[in-house]
Amino acid sequence: MRLIDVLSIAVLLLLMQNSIAEIPGCDFYDTVDISKAQRFSNGTYLYEGLLIPAHLTAEYDFKLLANGSSERVATHVRGCVCQLRPCIRFCCPPYHKMHMSKCKGDMSKVELDTHDPLVNLTLRDGSVVKRHFQEDLIVQSDLDLPGCPKMYFLDHEMPGNGFTLFENGSLLRHWDTKELNKREYCVQHLSFKGKSTRIAPHFCPLSSQPTKTWKTVAIVLSLVCIVLTISVYLYVEKLRNLHGMCFICYLASLFLGYLFLVLNLWRYSSGFCITAGFLGYFSIMAAFFWLSVISLTLWNTFSGSSSWLNRFLPENRFLTYNLYAWGMALLLTAITYIADQVVKNEQLKPRVGVGRNCWIYTGDMGVMIYFYGPMLLIIVFNTVMFVLTAIRIIKVKKEAKNFTQQHTTTKRLNSDKQTYTLFLRLFIVMGLSWSLEIISFLLRKNEDWAKAFLVVDYFNWSLGTVIFVLFILRPGTLKLLKERIKGKSHEVGASDENISLQNTKIDPSVF
Ligand SMILES: *[C@@H]1O[C@H](CO)[C@@H](O)[C@H](O)[C@H]1NC(C)=O
Ligand SMILES: *[C@@H]1O[C@H](CO)[C@@H](O)[C@H](O)[C@H]1NC(C)=O
Ligand SMILES: *[C@@H]1O[C@H](CO)[C@@H](O)[C@H](O)[C@H]1NC(C)=O
Numbered sequence: 001m002r003l004i005d006v007l008s009i010a011v012l013l014l015l016m017q018n019s020i021a022e023i024p025g026c027d028f029y030d031t032v033d034i035s036k037a038q039r040f041s042n043g044t045y046l047y048e049g050l051l052i053p054a055h056l057t058a059e060y061d062f063k064l065l066a067n068g069s070s071e072r073v074a075t076h077v078r079g080c081v082c083q084l085r086p087c088i089r090f091c092c093p094p095y096h097k098m099h100m101s102k103c104k105g106d107m108s109k110v111e112l113d114t115h116d117p118l119v120n121l122t123l124r125d126g127s128v129v130k131r132h133f134q135e136d137l138i139v140q141s142d143l144d145l146p147g148c149p150k151m152y153f154l155d156h157e158m159p160g161n162g163f164t165l166f167e168n169g170s171l172l173r174h175w176d177t178k179e180l181n182k183r184e185y186c187v188q189h190l191s192f193k194g195k196s197t198r199i200a201p202h203f204c205p206l207s208s209q210p211t212k213t214w215k216t217v218a219i220v221l222s223l224v225c226i227v228l229t230i231s232v233y234l235y236v237e238k239l240r241n242l243h244g245m246c247f248i249c250y251l252a253s254l255f256l257g258y259l260f261l262v263l264n265l266w267r268y269s270s271g272f273c274i275t276a277g278f279l280g281y282f283s284i285m286a287a288f289f290w291l292s293v294i295s296l297t298l299w300n301t302f303s304g305s306s307s308w309l310n311r312f313l314p315e316n317r318f319l320t321y322n323l324y325a326w327g328m329a330l331l332l333t334a335i336t337y338i339a340d341q342v343v344k345n346e347q348l349k350p351r352v353g354v355g356r357n358c359w360i361y362t363g364d365m366g367v368m369i370y371f372y373g374p375m376l377l378i379i380v381f382n383t384v385m386f387v388l389t390a391i392r393i394i395k396v397k398k399e400a401k402n403f404t405q406q407h408t409t410t411k412r413l414n415s416d417k418q419t420y421t422l423f424l425r426l427f428i429v430m431g432l433s434w435s436l437e438i439i440s441f442l443l444r445k446n447e448d449w450a451k452a453f454l455v456v457d458y459f460n461w462s463l464g465t466v467i468f469v470l471f472i473l474r475p476g477t478l479k480l481l482k483e484r485i486k487g488k489s490h491e492v493g494a495s496d497e498n499i500s501l502q503n504t505k506i507d508p509s510v511f
C-alpha cells in the first residue's frame with residue numbers, strides 16, 4: 001500500500017508540474033487563445049458563448065509548431081475548447097484569403113456575399129451534419145501552418161478529391177484514405193473558378209512528390225537530347241536506314257509526349273487543355289507503337305525473306321509502318337475520346353483534361369484501361385519479339401558454322417547483332433521504365449513505396465537523355481558522325497562497328 005501511495009504522489013506531483021504550463025490531457029492543437037475572453041472570479045472563462053471551466057485553461061508562454069518544436073511567445077491563456085465543442089482548424093483568420101500558401105488580406109465583397117459558411121461534419125456516430133463554421137464550431141486560426149512552401153488544396157467536386165471532416169478534427173483524404181491531423185492540414189475559404197467560395201482543406205504535398213523544378217530540368221534535358229539524337233540520325237546518311245527512320249519517328253512521338261507533359265506541368269496548356277491532353281496521349285501511344293514496329297523489323301531482319309510477314313508487307317515498308325503506328329495511336333485516341341463522351345460511369349471515364357490537369361486522369365484505376373493497359377500489351381508484345389529474335393540469332397549462328405559462307409554470314413550477322421543489342425538496350429530502357437511506372441502507379445498510395453519509386457519517375461523523364469547516351473555517345477555512332485563531318489562517309493565500307501542495315505537481309509538461300 002505504501003509504495004502505491006508514494007508512486008501516486010509522485011505521479012500527482014509530475015502532473016502538477018506539467019499543469020503549470022499545459023492543460024493536462026489536452027493536445028496543444030485542441031486549444032485556443034482565450035486571453036481576450038471574459039474571466040469570472042471562480043476561474044471560468046466565457047468564450048464564444050461557451051463556458052470553459054478553470055481546469056481546462058492554463059497560461060502558455062510558448063506555441064507548438066507543426067513540426068513538433070516549440071517557439072517562445074508572450075504569455076497568454078489558452079483553453080482546451082475542442083473538448084467542449086467541435087473545432088475547425090483554419091489556416092488564417094476567417095474571411096481571410098490564402099495566396100501562395102500564406103495568409104493574405106480579406107475576402108472581396110463578392111466573395112463575402114457568395115461564400116458558403118457550411119461544412120459537412122461527420123459525427124462520432126457516423127452521421128453527417130451541416131454546420132455553420134462560425135456559429136456552430138470553434139474556429140482555430142492561431143495555430144502554426146503546416147510547414148511547406150506550397151500547399152495543395154482539395155476541390156471536392158473533382159473526381160477523387162473528396163474528404164471527410166470528423167468531429168474530433170481529423171480529416172480523411174479520400175484519394176489515399178489517409179487521415180490527417182490538425183498539424184497536417186488546415187481549411188480556408190477558397191474561390192473556385194465559376195463556382196462558389198467554399199471551405200477547402202489545404203495540406204502539404206506528399207513527401208513522395210517530385211519537385212516541379214527537378215521534374216522540369218529532367219524533362220527539358222530529355223527534350224534537348226531527343227532533338228540532338230534526331231539531328232544526328234538525319235545528318236548521318238548511314239543511320240537513315242529503315243530502322244533508323246522508325247527510330248526517328250519513335251523519337252518524334254516521344255518528344256511531343258514530353259513536350260505536352262512539361263506544358264501541363266507549367267500550366268501553359270490550360271488554354272487548350274482537353275486538346276493538349278489528347279495530343280499528349282496520342283504522342284505517348286504513338287511512341288509505344290513505333291517501339292513495337294522497331295521490334296517487329298528487327299525480328300523480321302533475322303527471320304529471312306521467307307517469313308510470313310514479308311509476304312504480307314507491300315513494297316513500301318516504311319509507309320506501311322507509318323500507317324500502322326500513327327493509325328493505331330489515332331485509333332486508341334479516338335476510342336478514348338468517344339469513351340470520354342459516352343461512358344456515364346465517372347470511374348470508367350478517361351477524364352482527359354479534368355480539372356487543371358491537361359493529361360489523362362491518373363488518379364484512379366480508370367487509367368489502366370485507356371493508358372497503362374494498352375502500354376502493357378505493347379510491352380508484352382515487344383518482349384516476345386525480342387526473345388524470338390534472340391532465339392533466331394542463335395539458330396542462324398549455329399547453322400552458319402556448317403557452311404563455307406560462314407565468314408561472310410558471321411560478319412553480316414555481327415553487324416545485325418549490334419543493331420539488335422542496341423535496340424534491345426532501348427527496349428529494356430523503355431519497357432522497364434514504363435513497366436516500373438505502371439507498378440509505381442499501382443503503389444502510389446503507399447507513401448514509402450511512392451518515395452522509392454520516385455527514382456523511376458526521374459528515370460522516365462530522363463529517357464531522352466538516356467537514349468542520347470546509348471545511341472549517340474557510342475564509339476560506332478561517333479565514328480560515323482566524325483566521318484560525315486569530314487565529308488568522306490562514302491569511302492568507308494561496312495565495318496563491324498557500322499550499324500547500317502542496308503544489306504541486312506539474311507537470305508536463307510546463302511546457307
Ligand atoms: C463560475 O461562475 C460562472 C458565472 O458566475 C458560472 O456560470 C459558472 O457555473 C461558475 N463555475 C463554477 C465551476 O462554479
Ligand atoms: C521547426 O520549424 C521551425 C521554423 O518554422 C524551425 O526553426 C525549427 O528548427 C523546426 N524544428 C524541427 C525539429 O525541424
Ligand atoms: C456536403 O454534403 C452534401 C450532401 O448533403 C454534398 O452535396 C456536398 O457536396 C458536401 N460538401 C462537401 C464540401 O463535401
Ligand SMILES: *[C@@H]1O[C@H](CO)[C@@H](O)[C@H](O)[C@H]1NC(C)=O
Nearest residue numbers: 123124166167168169170181
Ligand atoms: C477521429 O474520429 C475518426 C472517426 O470517428 C477516427 O477514425 C479517428 O481515429 C479519430 N481521430 C482521433 C485523433 O481521435
